[in-house]
Amino acid sequence: MSIDVIAEARRQTEICNACRYCEGFCSVFPALTRNKAFADGDITHLANLCHNCRGCYYSCQYTAPHEFALNFPAALAEVRQESWERHAWPRPFARLFHESGVAIAVVLVAGFALILGMLQTLHSGGGSGFYAYLAHGAMVALFLPAFLLPLASVAVSLRGYWQEIGGGSLRWRDLLGAGRSAARLKNLDGGQGQGCNFEQGDRYSDRRRWLHQTVLYGFLLCFAATSSGTVLHYAFDMQAPYGFFSLPKLLGVPGGILLTVGCAGLAWLKTQADPALGAVRVWGGEMAFVLLLGATGATGLALYLASGTAAVPVLLTIHLGTVLAFFLLLPFSKMVHGFYRFATLVAEEQKKAAVRDAQARP
Amino acid sequence: MNAMLSKNTWDIVVIGGGNAALCAAITASEAGARVLILESAPKTYRGGNSRHTRNFRCMHRGPLSVLTGSYGEDEYFDDLMLVTKGKTDEPLARLAIRSSEDCLPWMEAHGVRFQPSLSGTLSLSRTNAFFLGGGKALVNAYYNTAEDLGVTVAYDAEMTHVHLDGDRVTHLDARIGGETHRIAARAAVLASGGFQSDLDWLTRAWGPAAANFLIRGTPYNRGVVLRDMLDQGCESVGDPTQCHAVAIDGRAPKFDGGIVTRLDCVPFSVVVNRDGERFYDEGEDVWPKRYAIWGRLVAAQPDQVGYAIIDAKSIDLFMPSVFPPNRADTIEELGTQMGLDGARLAATVAAFNAACRPGTFHPTELDRLATVGLSPAKTNWARPLDTPPYYGYQLRPGVTFTYLGLKVSDSAQVHTAQGPVRNLWAAGEIMAGSILGQGYLAGFGMTIGTVFGRIAGREAAAHVN
Ligand SMILES: Cc1cc2nc3c(=O)[nH]c(=O)nc-3n(C[C@H](O)[C@H](O)[C@H](O)COP(=O)(O)OP(=O)(O)OC[C@H]3O[C@@H](n4cnc5c(N)ncnc54)[C@H](O)[C@@H]3O)c2cc1C
Ligand code: SF4
Ligand code: SF4
Numbered sequence: 001m002s003i004d005v006i007a008e009a010r011r012q013t014e015i016c017n018a019c020r021y022c023e024g025f026c027s028v029f030p031a032l033t034r035n036k037a038f039a040d041g042d043i044t045h046l047a048n049l050c051h052n053c054r055g056c057y058y059s060c061q062y063t064a065p066h067e068f069a070l071n072f073p074a075a076l077a078e079v080r081q082e083s084w085e086r087h088a089w090p091r092p093f094a095r096l097f098h099e100s101g102v103a104i105a106v107v108l109v110a111g112f113a114l115i116l117g118m119l120q121t122l123h124s125g126g127g128s129g130f131y132a133y134l135a136h137g138a139m140v141a142l143f144l145p146a147f148l149l150p151l152a153s154v155a156v157s158l159r160g161y162w163q164e165i166g167g168g169s170l171r172w173r174d175l176l177g178a179g180r181s182a183a184r185l186k187n188l189d190g191g192q193g194q195g196c197n198f199e200q201g202d203r204y205s206d207r208r209r210w211l212h213q214t215v216l217y218g219f220l221l222c223f224a225a226t227s228s229g230t231v232l233h234y235a236f237d238m239q240a241p242y243g244f245f246s247l248p249k250l251l252g253v254p255g256g257i258l259l260t261v262g263c264a265g266l267a268w269l270k271t272q273a274d275p276a277l278g279a280v281r282v283w284g285g286e287m288a289f290v291l292l293l294g295a296t297g298a299t300g301l302a303l304y305l306a307s308g309t310a311a312v313p314v315l316l317t318i319h320l321g322t323v324l325a326f327f328l329l330l331p332f333s334k335m336v337h338g339f340y341r342f343a344t345l346v347a348e349e350q351k352k353a354a355v356r357d358a359q360a361r362p
Numbered sequence: 363m364n365a366m367l368s369k370n371t372w373d374i375v376v377i378g379g380g381n382a383a384l385c386a387a388i389t390a391s392e393a394g395a396r397v398l399i400l401e402s403a404p405k406t407y408r409g410g411n412s413r414h415t416r417n418f419r420c421m422h423r424g425p426l427s428v429l430t431g432s433y434g435e436d437e438y439f440d441d442l443m444l445v446t447k448g449k450t451d452e453p454l455a456r457l458a459i460r461s462s463e464d465c466l467p468w469m470e471a472h473g474v475r476f477q478p479s480l481s482g483t484l485s486l487s488r489t490n491a492f493f494l495g496g497g498k499a500l501v502n503a504y505y506n507t508a509e510d511l512g513v514t515v516a517y518d519a520e521m522t523h524v525h526l527d528g529d530r531v532t533h534l535d536a537r538i539g540g541e542t543h544r545i546a547a548r549a550a551v552l553a554s555g556g557f558q559s560d561l562d563w564l565t566r567a568w569g570p571a572a573a574n575f576l577i578r579g580t581p582y583n584r585g586v587v588l589r590d591m592l593d594q595g596c597e598s599v600g601d602p603t604q605c606h607a608v609a610i611d612g613r614a615p616k617f618d619g620g621i622v623t624r625l626d627c628v629p630f631s632v633v634v635n636r637d638g639e640r641f642y643d644e645g646e647d648v649w650p651k652r653y654a655i656w657g658r659l660v661a662a663q664p665d666q667v668g669y670a671i672i673d674a675k676s677i678d679l680f681m682p683s684v685f686p687p688n689r690a691d692t693i694e695e696l697g698t699q700m701g702l703d704g705a706r707l708a709a710t711v712a713a714f715n716a717a718c719r720p721g722t723f724h725p726t727e728l729d730r731l732a733t734v735g736l737s738p739a740k741t742n743w744a745r746p747l748d749t750p751p752y753y754g755y756q757l758r759p760g761v762t763f764t765y766l767g768l769k770v771s772d773s774a775q776v777h778t779a780q781g782p783v784r785n786l787w788a789a790g791e792i793m794a795g796s797i798l799g800q801g802y803l804a805g806f807g808m809t810i811g812t813v814f815g816r817i818a819g820r821e822a823a824a825h826v827n
Contacts, residue, residue: 065407
């Protein structure tokens with residue numbers, strides 16, 4: 001593990017623990033006051049609780065040129081990033097895609113090429129709709145492993161992470177508590193609903209929270225649309241394409257719109273915010289990932305709008321290639337933050353409960 | 363920009379860029395005045411000592427924002443009398459206290475956010491409202507509000523001289539970007555803090571020991587404005603030789619170490635000087651009531667340094683320190699590590715341990731667990747240092763502010779022996795000596811700055827309108 005980033009974050013954590021002025025911004029500060037000394041796993045846990053709102057940077061009286069040189073959001077971002085790369089499996093991919101937008105683009109192009117190749121060689125004998133271009137069986141044969149293998153990879157990563165931060169056995173109440181925080185993105189509200197210090201420097205704004213929520217719900221709707229399509233296909237033998245008043249479209253169209261708009265907004269915010277308050281080396285990879293995620297929504301919408309026209313084969317290639325690249329990169333891109341963050345919220349519920357239990361004991 | 367500053371005649375120039383200055387500038391600008399702020403610090407260090415604060419003390423009749431219970435005028439005033447031992451201007455003090463109640467909603471309306479009392483400071487949840495993110499967040503909020511109102515701010519802009527003609531200010535000189543500019547103004551508000559960062563002045567006032575003092579706040583409060591006004595016959599208040607000094611971590615930076623350099627371990631320690639000797643009752647009272655005395659106590663020791671020694675039993679009883687303590691398995695080794703005569707320290711601790719008596723230890727209240735037959739005695743929390751590892755912290759005096767200031771009227775107006783200066787007001791630390799003649803009441807500095815900043819802004823705007 002990279003001793004440097006953890007040591008630097010520990011140095012800053014100890015200063016914050018002697019100060020505590022930022023206690024009201026987020027759950028990182030109440031969590032750090034539980035300790036006086038910080039093991040590596042404690043630092044990793046704190047880093048994954050932080051969502052880089054930057055409130056604690058702009059309010060800090062010790063930022064450079066002060067000799068304490070606090071930049072807590074960046075210190076935690078470096079640790080967080082490093083923890084995802086360290087636990088990624090297979091590991092060599094992690095750093096590459098996290099850091100490099102170009103590498104992400106290469107996978108995307110490879111995705112296009114693969115789909116194009118399949119369209120040309122495997123077009124179906126007699127399917128209808130999209131399946132006229134690519135047989136349903138071929139699509140499943142490609143996308144099922146492309147979906148499940150990355151999830152398996154994430155599961156391996158999370159197991160290592162969970163051990164490192166000292167997570168215990170799972171209980172419902174911890175999962176529920178974490179779910180409640182995540183659903184409302186509670187921690188992105190800045191403690192009082194004023195939001196982050198992101199695209200407007202030391203002025204608060206809740207655009208980042210809204211846009212992130214737009215992306216999250218857009219993504220979930222798209223995911224639900226795909227799942228409902230699968231159910232219709234197998235359970236009811238109803239085949240794509242579906243009309244507008246069908247479950248996949250009623251979920252997918254708004255989902256696609258939310259995803260596209262949300263990602264475009266987040267990408268714009270990123271260009272406005274100061275890169276030095278995050279993990280600078282992954283700026284490009286993060287940006288490419290946001291655009292890729294947005295493109296899954298945008299290309300899906302384009303495909304729907306083009307249905308019945310000659311543009312379908314091209315758009316189908318682009319859309320399926322984008323979705324494929326997105327899934328394959330899931331364990332090695334910013335997307336993985338969702339899994340780590342949720343695991344961390346659960347662990348935080350456990351740690352808080354442990355303190356309460358200890359206090360309740362006579 | 364710089365040419366623009368001297369070309370205009372400003373309605374009001376505010377000197378300083380901390381809490382008092384910003385409250386004055388915002389109030390004046392809202393009343394329609396064209397306001398210029400001259401802040402001697404660069405933008406990254408703007409906000410003076412106000413950047414380092416965490417709360418302000420606020421009167422309230424019932425629960426208000428984050429404040430619990432109630433805190434009435436008389437109780438507040440009694441608390442002030444207790445720390446100042448009566449050295450206060452009662453009408454001004456009562457004005458500050460009474461006005462503090464409307465400060466809180468005014469602050470919220472101008473962008474300041476509050477948070478519940480920080481962990482470890484529950485005792486203040488009724489009397490002091492804490493700023494979310496601390497004083498720098500407050501200062502940022504005010505700068506944003508001022509910018510939205512059209513206030514002009516010049517950074518790296520040190521005011522060097524106020525030109526007085528009889529009972530009026532005619533213009534000011536300021537050094538901006540290495541050049542002296544003449545700035546014309548119809549009125550001025552002085553909010554430039556104390557003089558504690560001018561070490562020569564501090565040494566002249568206090569004596570050579572002051573060279574070893576650490577300054578807890580900004581290096582930019584050098585008292586240039588205060589000196590200039592006193593030289594021109596403005597009336598002063600406050601003891602010119604005194605400063606508020608507390609015992610802080612001896613390894614803190616010379617300036618701007620701020621809150622994190624505080625050390626709360628003294629009540630659980632044996633404290634010795636450079637020669638390994640104890641010199642005062644470490645357990646006289648709870649720490650919030652003693653930290654200021656310890657600044658002076660340490661200042662009076664050879665080399666202005668003290669060493670607080672504790673054992674493993676006490677390490678978790680106080681807020682964590684910013685620098686890790688020295689640590690060793692024997693007292694002697696610890697002493698050597700800290701540059702003391704180890705054997706001498708071990709002997710002092712052995713004598714202390716022998717004077718301890720069995721009893722019940724209560725870290726949060728006066729437990730009367732006292733030494734017997736030891737001089738000086740330790741009258742509370744006296745437990746033998748017998749459980750390794752042992753820890754040591756170096757203590758030095760850290761100066762918070764100086765007491766000397768400008769005497770003002772209840773409308774914050776500056777006076778000479780001939781009477782008021784018609785277009786000159788002062789707010790904040792630079793006039794706080796009127797109210798805080800001695801001692802300190804936590805959170806009162808920001809109250810004085812907010813109340814008198816607003817008064818000065820209002821009066822100055824009324825004068826120019
Ligand atoms: C570590 C620390 C913690 C504190 N905590 C608290 C607390 O929690 N609550 C509380 O009430 N009080 C606290 N205080 C005291 C509090 O900081 C002061 O009472 C308060 O900030 C004074 O406000 P002010 O605006 O008068 O001065 P400052 O905030 O110090 O502002 C003075 C300004 O004047 C500028 N200046 C100086 N000279 C010139 C010049 N010649 N030309 C132009 N500009 C000039 C400086 O750069 C600075 O911006 C604390 C002090 C310290 C050091
Ligand atoms: S970020 Fe700065 S102000 Fe906030 S708790 Fe840490 S040291 Fe204090
Ligand atoms: S950046 Fe925001 S979330 Fe992260 S520690 Fe600072 S205040 Fe908390």
